[in-house]
Amino acid sequence: xxxxxxxxxxxxxxRPTKQGVVLSAELIVDTALRLxxxxxxxxxxxxxxxxxLGADPSSLYRYFRxxxxxxxxxxxxxxxxxxxxxRPTGDWVADLRELGLRMHAGALAHPRAAVLSAHRxxxxxxxxxxVESILGVLRRAGFPGPEAVRIYHAxxxxxxxxxxxxxxxxxxxxxxxxAEAQVWRTTYGRLPAESHPHIAATARHxxxxxxxxxxxxxxxLFLDAARTRLDNLPAGTGDPxxx
Amino acid sequence: xxxxxxxxxxxxxxRPTKQGVVLSAELIVDTALRLxxxxxxxxxxxxxxxxxLGADPSSLYRYFRxxxxxxxxxxxxxxxxxxxxxRPTGDWVADLRELGLRMHAGALAHPRAAVLSAHRxxxxxxxxxxVESILGVLRRAGFPGPEAVRIYHAxxxxxxxxxxxxxxxxxxxxxxxxAEAQVWRTTYGRLPAESHPHIAATARHxxxxxxxxxxxxxxxLFLDAARTRLDNLPAGTGDPxxx
DNA sequence: CTTAACAGGTCAACGGTGTTGTCGTAAGGT
DNA sequence: ACCTTACGACAACACCGTTGACCTGTTAAG
Numbered sequence: 001x002x003x004x005x006x007x008x009x010x011x012x013x014x015r016p017t018k019q020g021v022v023l024s025a026e027l028i029v030d031t032a033l034r035l036x037x038x039x040x041x042x043x044x045x046x047x048x049x050x051x052x053l054g055a056d057p058s059s060l061y062r063y064f065r066x067x068x069x070x071x072x073x074x075x076x077x078x079x080x081x082x083x084x085x086x087r088p089t090g091d092w093v094a095d096l097r098e099l100g101l102r103m104h105a106g107a108l109a110h111p112r113a114a115v116l117s118a119h120r121x122x123x124x125x126x127x128x129x130x131v132e133s134i135l136g137v138l139r140r141a142g143f144p145g146p147e148a149v150r151i152y153h154a155x156x157x158x159x160x161x162x163x164x165x166x167x168x169x170x171x172x173x174x175x176x177x178x179a180e181a182q183v184w185r186t187t188y189g190r191l192p193a194e195s196h197p198h199i200a201a202t203a204r205h206x207x208x209x210x211x212x213x214x215x216x217x218x219x220x221l222f223l224d225a226a227r228t229r230l231d232n233l234p235a236g237t238g239d240p241x242x243x
Numbered sequence: 244x245x246x247x248x249x250x251x252x253x254x255x256x257x258r259p260t261k262q263g264v265v266l267s268a269e270l271i272v273d274t275a276l277r278l279x280x281x282x283x284x285x286x287x288x289x290x291x292x293x294x295x296l297g298a299d300p301s302s303l304y305r306y307f308r309x310x311x312x313x314x315x316x317x318x319x320x321x322x323x324x325x326x327x328x329x330r331p332t333g334d335w336v337a338d339l340r341e342l343g344l345r346m347h348a349g350a351l352a353h354p355r356a357a358v359l360s361a362h363r364x365x366x367x368x369x370x371x372x373x374v375e376s377i378l379g380v381l382r383r384a385g386f387p388g389p390e391a392v393r394i395y396h397a398x399x400x401x402x403x404x405x406x407x408x409x410x411x412x413x414x415x416x417x418x419x420x421x422a423e424a425q426v427w428r429t430t431y432g433r434l435p436a437e438s439h440p441h442i443a444a445t446a447r448h449x450x451x452x453x454x455x456x457x458x459x460x461x462x463x464l465f466l467d468a469a470r471t472r473l474d475n476l477p478a479g480t481g482d483p484x485x486x
Numbered sequence: 487c488t489t490a491a492c493a494g495g496t497c498a499a500c501g502g503t504g505t506t507g508t509c510g511t512a513a514g515g516t
Numbered sequence: 517a518c519c520t521t522a523c524g525a526c527a528a529c530a531c532c533g534t535t536g537a538c539c540t541g542t543t544a545a546g
Contacts, residue, residue, distance in 0.1 A: 004506085004523095013513050013522045023524085046504060056525050058506080067504065068419060115358075119411040121453075123426035128439065131431070131449075135441035149448040154461040161404035168362040168407075183366035188374070196371070198378035205392040206374075210364075218397040218465070221472075225464035228471060247535085249493065256493045256542050266495085289533060299496050301535080310533070 005065050019054035025063045028053065029073050033110065041112035041171045072124065075117030080126035082106040088133065092141035093223050099134070100159045100219045107163025111171040118164040142230055151226055158222060162215040184210050247304050248312075262297035268306045271296065272316050276353060284355035284414035317353070318360030322369040325349040331376065335384035336466050342377070343402045343462045350406025354414040361407040373399075385473055394469055401465060405458040427453050 016022050031053050035043050046067060050057035064070040082102050088095040107114035121127070134156065138148040169177070184207050193200035259265050274296050278286050289310060293300035307313040325345050331338040350357035364370070377398065381391040412420070427450050436443035 015512065015523060017524065045502085047502080057504085058526080059524050061505075062523055119408050119415075121423045121426050123430040128431070128434070128442070132439045132442050135445060139441055139444070145445045146448045146452075149445050149452045150457075150460050153452055153457040154464060157405065157408060157457040158401070158461055161408040162400065164408060164411075165362055165400060165404040172362075180364045183364050187366040188371070191371070196375045198382055199371070199375050201382070202378060202388045202392050205389045209389075209392045209396055214393075214396040214400040217393050218401055221397060221468035222461070222464055224471065225468035228467065229464075247494095258494060258541060260495065288531085290531080300533085301497080302495055304534075305494055 004061050005063065005069075017053070017055040017059070021054040023053065023055055023059060023063065025073065028060060028063055028070070029077050032070065032074055033077065033113065036110055036112045041115075044112060071113075071116050072120055072122045074113050075120055076122045076124040076126045078106060078110060078113055078117065079122070079130055083126060083130055083133070086133075088137055090140075092137050093227060095137050096134075096155060096226075097219060097223060100155065101216070103156075103159040104163045104166070104213070104215050107160070107167045108170060111167035114160075114167045115164045115171070118160040142233065144233070147229070147233075151229075155222065155226075158218065159215075162213070162218065166213045166215065181211060248308050249305060260296070260298040260302070264297040266296065266298060266302060266306065268316065271303060271306055271313070272320050275313065275317055276320065276356070279353050279355055284358075284410075287355055311359075314356060314359045315363065315365065317356045318363065319365055319367055319369060321349055321353055321356055321360070322365075322373065326369060326373055326376075329376075331380055333383075335380050336470060338380050339377070339398060340462060340466060343398065344459070346402040347406045347409070347456070347458050347462075350403070350410045351413060354410035357403075357410040358407045358414070361403040385476065387476075390472070390476075394472075398465065401461065402458075405456070405461065409456045409458060424454060 014022050021027075028049070032044060032049055035049060035052055046060055047057045050060060053060075060070070064073065086099055086102060107118070131152070134152050135148055138151055139145070143151060172180075188199055189203050189207055191199050191203070199206065257265050264270075271292070275287060275292055278292060278295055289303055290300045293303060296302075303313070307316065329342055329345060350361070374395070377395050378391055381394055382388070386394060415423075431442055432446045432450055434442050434446070442449065
């Protein structure tokens, strides 16, 4: 294949599509996100995206090497939107809780994109910004470098992982989701205490608890543990001047 | 379409394939798992599975309604295998850590199945068994009902979510995974301290830490927090006789 | 032992997917 | 006004899941 993708810097000759649209990487990414939002998960394909843009599918390959490249761009845009309005206050626990909930909510708002992009490292602008911010919060809190990185990694992955998990749930067809609730109510709610004593003893709580996301609870546990770890740090192990 | 799938009960007339194989639901599921293991996640397609079995792809539709149906069967088999050799010892922290790591490893071994089945509730035998076991571990440890359920939910979801997240990573083509490592090494490893002080200060740790899964760290944080919570419980709040 | 029913394997086709080689054309720099 | 070339369009390829129609061997009934 020839060198098809033109780096954004050298891009200049704007030529409208047959249907009159002037393409750009941003327009493509935005349209992709809109497509996902409006028509659900599997509405995103190169051909559909081309149609939605009013362009030949193959035109997109002038902007992105392949669909994976496009997904990374979408993921980075999502990160950017999530971070845009987040302002750390100085209370690191509150800041991380807020950020975690935002990431989770962002994933739920774009189920398909979340599932497809959660495990990718984009190395792009917004992601770098996010890494820098979160590391800053942790180091300013007093975590020494290696521990800060470990906590950062676990924090981000947890938010992304739960986001992907929970949004995969919302992407299910309506009937399937109702069927799952039914399973908890009937199958688990009616197991006899003789054979399944622990389920029977907690059935009431199971039915109510399992329908909501466990991310808030998991996040609080995570932050509790992190704070405990910070408190137990030998004095003076934080990096000097991490501001 | 006609009623294509025959319920396993009524299944009887075994007729060998053109290539001499006698199909069965079990054989299909086992072959699918083997395919995933040997040739990666995207090696699983109806057509490839048919070829691997020595049967026409459309034959599989005599055993499963569609690929989703097949995936659920695979997931069920996976749960069974994960739990089969797990024996709680009485040390609840160690038991949960062991189980969490097993679930995670099981997911990694079958990426595609893990991703597709992590958010499903099957309500079938193995799943019920798992719920009962884990709840038992927690209640015997001393957690009162509602708290046991909350911890259970977060624990399972965390294991499944990280399993899906990490296995999505391994499902990537080799080149993409190398590209990610490269991103950490170069993009993040070379950011100037002036613009990105926190990344620059921890670059060394970032490069090494980010290549591995953060699940073990997240799991330990989780168990730490749970233990702290148990220790801070008012005395005598555990359910009486939870054995 | 014969026979009729039908489970279940096979075939061909449909409409979808990502991706690429090729070509024409119009935009931009000179 | 000319050249270069960016970039949109087209056609084709190989794959995908799924289905309706067909055919054949097994099996149970008579």
